[in-house]
Amino acid sequence: MGILRSLCLVAGHCFRLYERNASSTLKSARNTDLKRINGFCTKPQESPKAPTQSYRHRVPLHKPTDFERKTLLWSGHFKKEEDIPETVSFAMLDAAKNKIRVKVTYLKIVLTVAGCIYMVFEGKKAAKRHESLTSLNLERKAHLREEAAMKYLCCI
Known part of the structure; x- marks a missing residue:
């Protein structure tokens, strides 16, 4: 019974380490250059035009x-x-x-x-x-x- 419990603890520890590493690689993949979309478009996208009137957040x-x-x-x-x-x-x-x-x-x-x-x-x-x-x-x-x-x- 004690051996089974220790194996479960070790497996849980390894899973947490793997999960931590996987989440860090996903974060780095998200931060990569998103302008490459299947290699078709190399022209930078135009930013939407700023509104002519500045929007003020008014409290009702x-x-x-x-x-x-x-x-x-x-x-x-x-x-x-x-x-x-x-x-x-x-x-x-x-x-x-x-x-x-x-x-x-x-x-x-x-x-x-x-x-x-x-x-x-x-x-x-x-x-x-x-x-x-x-x-x-x-x-x-x-x-x-x-x-x-x-x-x-x-x-x-």
């Missing part, structure tokens, strides 16, 4: 709605609503929305922790008054039985 802009304007203000991208330009990039809007999402998430975490602490204090107060769910349910059921007995007696 978006006219923000009122809510998006408030989002930009709340996220801290702008100080006043007058500072917000007519059009803003989608990346800026996404960044503002993400900041607002994070702030809302933090607010929800704080409110959840505050609610838990409040419930602990309310539970301790109820324990001091000797109130429990069991005693409240027993009282409610006793009250319902009394009402049912009164209705039964009135109807007879």
Whole structure:
């Protein structure tokens, strides 16, 4: 079993070495002169004409709605609503929305922790008054039985 495993390891090592050498020869073959195509064309190819107008990569802009304007203000991208330009990039809007999402998430975490602490204090107060769910349910059921007995007696 050990001999078979060592043979597999040696074979894998040899295969990796062969693969490395083969990939280096393929890279060198790709870098050779590609102007020779079956020996027919020796004239250099003409490069395509450059466009007359230079192409500028422009970011698409978006006219923000009122809510998006408030989002930009709340996220801290702008100080006043007058500072917000007519059009803003989608990346800026996404960044503002993400900041607002994070702030809302933090607010929800704080409110959840505050609610838990409040419930602990309310539970301790109820324990001091000797109130429990069991005693409240027993009282409610006793009250319902009394009402049912009164209705039964009135109807007879």
